[in-house]
Amino acid sequence: MNIQEIRSYFPILDQQVNGKQLVYLDSAATSQKPRQVIEALEDYYRTTNSNVHRGVHTLGNNATDAYEGAREKVRKFINAKSTEEIIFTRGTTTSINTVAVSYGLANLKEGDEIVISYMEHHSNIIPWQQVAKKTGALLKYIPLTEDGSIDMEAAKKIITKNTKIVSIMYVSNVLGAMNPVKEIGEYAHQQGAIMVIDGAQSTPHMKVDVRDLNCDFYAFSGHKMCAPTGIGVLYGKKGLLEEMEPVEFGGEMIDFVDLYDSTWKELPWKFEAGTPIIAGAVGLGAAIDFLEEIGLDEIAKHEHELVEYGVEQLSSLEGVSIYGPKQRVGVLTFNIAEVHPHDLATVLDMEGVAIRAGHHCAQPLMKWLQVSATARASFYLYNTKEEVDIFVQGVRKAKEYFSDVF
């Protein structure tokens, strides 16, 4: 599929913003949705909508097939062993919170340690702060190297026999760094800890194999990979999930309810209380079909070219600081001397270019970088080199504008 064909599937891209052609460079926040996904949602609501797992009427059975079919697509997509290990959630945040509450609170005590890194998203920090506060466990941070990679030497000192949980992002939403999560996981396992991976920024952009990673939990969001908002996934190893208690209680997740006690359904449903996110799961299934048709390797290659080109073009401007290691996945984070990133993003918006400015939900990382905010352009399968040119031209314009003003 060539880039023009890919773009033709994303109706939202074909519009003007502030009188200029839209250039959407904020896919790390949320991706746009292809027609295939929009139509799958419409088709579901037109033809199939019904509640699931109630089993008597035809529509209900069709909705159940669509929902459970989507679970099987997810299983294959990340190469999990069984659909029992695929729990539908609201997104990465909910998935990590589920592990923190259900596994963390139940298994940690004073003297235990939780290890994360300085580059984590707030979603992979705050749940662990809460577990630490409530259990008396200690939260420890792996520092970064000069270029913004995980410091593996330090990691091996920080992860000890006291460590019970290690939770690290596969790809950074700010630095684009791809972290050696498999290696960290091996080390964590040697010390007797479990390995949690925040896959929010990896799953949309590259092939993921949870069995090869040998992680215990893996969390991701549908909305960053062409699916609707409100649907995400928690993968967990069956043995662990079986031992864990549900976080939410109510309909759908029970086997039998008596007056004062109840029993739970088997996996994965014991973690899916209430009417599930049926249409969202169907949309996620359609997004997976779409991404697989194009090919995750193709997508990764395309984005790599765009990021490399973006770095090269942006570096030619004076006063530009680019953050993160040389090998980046999907994002280009930077600052321009004397220009606040919010001002830069506002000027770019006037040019039709959407980028993100701020702390990117990674305030400890901002502290480590010694900045209060940065600008970030993020790329996906539908972006083009011409769009990178328009973006860099916009940055140049902003630089000139602010140097005239001040």
Ligand code: 7TS
């Ligand atoms: N983890 C990482 C690495 C992320 O990038 C994000 C969202 C999350 C977790 C949370 O995902 P959610 O779907 O549960 O919200 N990151 C961003 C971002 O970079 N800009 O906006 C949201």
